[in-house]
Amino acid sequence: MTTPRDLFLVTVYDAAARPVTQGDLSLALAGAELVDLLAAGAVTLDGDLVVPAPQGGTGDRLLDEAAAALRQEAPYESVEDWLWRRGRGLGAAYLDVLEADGTVVAQQRRRWLPLPTGRTEPSDSPERAAAHERWTSGEPVLAALAAAVGIQDEAAGDLVGAAPEATVTVVAAVNDAVTELAAVRQRREIEDAAFDNVWRGL
Known part of the structure; x- marks a missing residue:
């Protein structure tokens, strides 16, 4: 299993009492992909720029797609730009792949998940067990x-010193992107409310 697959499983199923929005999840999945690509030697960071490195396939379809989507020549894109570009619709893409390989299946009991593809639940599989173990152990990057x-309110421990500097940079960028997305949502809500008030006053 990969970090993004584990992240999808634990955020959508283990932590379903606190559902994550599609946009936030997709940004985090893009960051998780970058974490795994860094670990595989498929990319390096030059400051906050994502630089592809010669490397064979990862053995995971979506990670290989992510690697192929990297800008191969300068000017390279920043981690933040990567998150926004790669993250678009990524939550739904992971659900599709996990359904296709049987890691998640059609749900017997009814529970709404914050994704447009319907009601599913994780299968009883080694992949699911490994993701759950990584989650309950408080593995720092996943946390x-x-x-x-x-x-969760806080990560399980400080990543600084517990993970490579490049990984810390990626996770920080995910935090910033999610915060920015929340601000965009808030502005839209305020604008929509103001528009409704204008119409009510006419």
């Missing part, structure tokens, strides 16, 4: 990514 999308 920090989950904290970024509001699944």
Whole structure:
């Protein structure tokens, strides 16, 4: 299993009492992909710029797609730009892949998940068990990514010193992007409310 697959499973299923929005989850999944690509040697960071490195396939379809989507020549994009570009619709893409490989299946009992593809639940599989174990053990990177999308109040420990500097940079960028997205939502709500008030006053 990969970090984004584990992140999807634990944020949507283990922490379903605090559902994450599609936008927040997609940004975090893009960050999780970058964390795994860094670990695989498929990318490096030059400051906050994502620089592809010669590397074979990862063995995971979506991670390989992510690697192929990297800008291959300068000027390279920043981590933040990568999150916004790669993250668009990524939550739904992961659900599709997890359904296709049987990691999640059609749900027997009814529970609404914050994704447009319907009601599903994780299957009883080694992948599911591994994700759950990583989550309950408080593995720092997974915990920090989950904290970024509001699944828990604090990451399990400080990532600084517990993870490579490049990973810390990526997780910080995920936090910033999720915060920015929340601000955009708030502005839209305020604008919509003001518009409604104008119409009521006419």
